[in-house]
Amino acid sequence: MNTASKIMARTLKLALIQMEVSAVKAENLMRAMSLVGEAKKQNADVVVLPECFNSPYGTKHFEPNAEEVPTGQSCTSLSDAAKTNKLHLIGGSIPERLVDNGTAKLFNTSTVWSPEGTLMAKHQKVHLFDIDIPGKITFKESETLSPGRGLTTFDIGSWKVGLGICYDLRFNEMATIYRKMGCSLLLYPGAFNMTTGPLHWELLIRARAVDTQCYVAAIAPARTKGAGYQSYGNSMLVDPWGKILCRADADEEIIYADIDLSTVEEFRQQIPVYSQRRTDLYDTVEK
Numbered sequence: 189m190n191t192a193s194k195i196m197a198r199t200l201k202l203a204l205i206q207m208e209v210s211a212v213k214a215e216n217l218m219r220a221m222s223l224v225g226e227a228k229k230q231n232a233d234v235v236v237l238p239e240c241f242n243s244p245y246g247t248k249h250f251e252p253n254a255e256e257v258p259t260g261q262s263c264t265s266l267s268d269a270a271k272t273n274k275l276h277l278i279g280g281s282i283p284e285r286l287v288d289n290g291t292a293k294l295f296n297t298s299t300v301w302s303p304e305g306t307l308m309a310k311h312q313k314v315h316l317f318d319i320d321i322p323g324k325i326t327f328k329e330s331e332t333l334s335p336g337r338g339l340t341t342f343d344i345g346s347w348k349v350g351l352g353i354c355y356d357l358r359f360n361e362m363a364t365i366y367r368k369m370g371c372s373l374l375l376y377p378g379a380f381n382m383t384t385g386p387l388h389w390e391l392l393i394r395a396r397a398v399d400t401q402c403y404v405a406a407i408a409p410a411r412t413k414g415a416g417y418q419s420y421g422n423s424m425l426v427d428p429w430g431k432i433l434c435r436a437d438a439d440e441e442i443i444y445a446d447i448d449l450s451t452v453e454e455f456r457q458q459i460p461v462y463s464q465r466r467t468d469l470y471d472t473v474e475k
């Protein structure tokens with residue numbers, strides 16, 4: 189996109205990077221930067237990395253890999269990659285260390301970078317992944333992480349984008365509020381697992397798309413043999429009709445799709461559920 193079309197862009201080419209993540213941060217950063225370069229060669233306008241792209245996903249990995257935003261090593265690499273390739277880059281997520289009232293806290297944080305390499309937005313995972321399915325998976329992000337306190341939107345061309353991280357995808361109220369704020373695209377870097385992923389991942393992504401009449405993308409790490417947490421993978425982008433436009437399997441892959449604001453507008457006109465809501469009978473938070 190040149191500067192004029194950047195301001196007005198109604199169509200965008202998205203690249204979702206389902207990358208392999210190892211225990212070596214420097215290796216992950218180099219791999220991510222090289223994959224962003226590859227997406228640029230395919231003319232992507234917006235590139236999205238997965239949740240925890242700089243270190244394995246797991247409570248014991250958060251503290252040793254945590255960095256300050258935006259001064260840490262991972263943010264520096266993301267800023268450079270966005271600037272070098274002149275594209276919008278959503279940096280999946282990283283463990284963020286933030287000193288709050290003299291106390292150091294950790295967050296699961298996604299950063300958004302402009303084609304000039306500046307930080308446009310940051311989202312701290314709002315809903316922490318605390319679940320207990322006996323014999324299958326017990327995970328308690330709240331043992332090490334603090335929950336984010338706000339919702340996050342940003343603009344690319346004519347698009348307002350709403351950002352969430354993984355477990356945030358399960359909360360339809362959050363997506364509904366993004367719709368009320370004017371979003372047409374929702375992005376969820378996320379790492380579902382082999383218990384919840386097969387049944388819920390696609391279902392939730394398509395449900396959020398149809399509920400909000402937005403494009404919805406979810407971007408996972410690739411599944412890595414021997415990793416403590418097995419990512420379901422299956423990154424995908426779904427249109428407002430609920431149709432899957434592109435989908436990865438379990439391995440490392442970049443998937444691409446073009447999105448068009450006219451599709452959002454037409455669908456919203458054809459099935460005008462938003463204006464048909466009976467807010468006299470029920471409502472979520474009004475914006």
Ligand SMILES: NC(=O)CC(=O)C(=O)O
Binds near residue numbers: 356
């Ligand atoms: N990892 C998550 O945050 C969420 C997840 O795996 C699930 O909801 O299932």
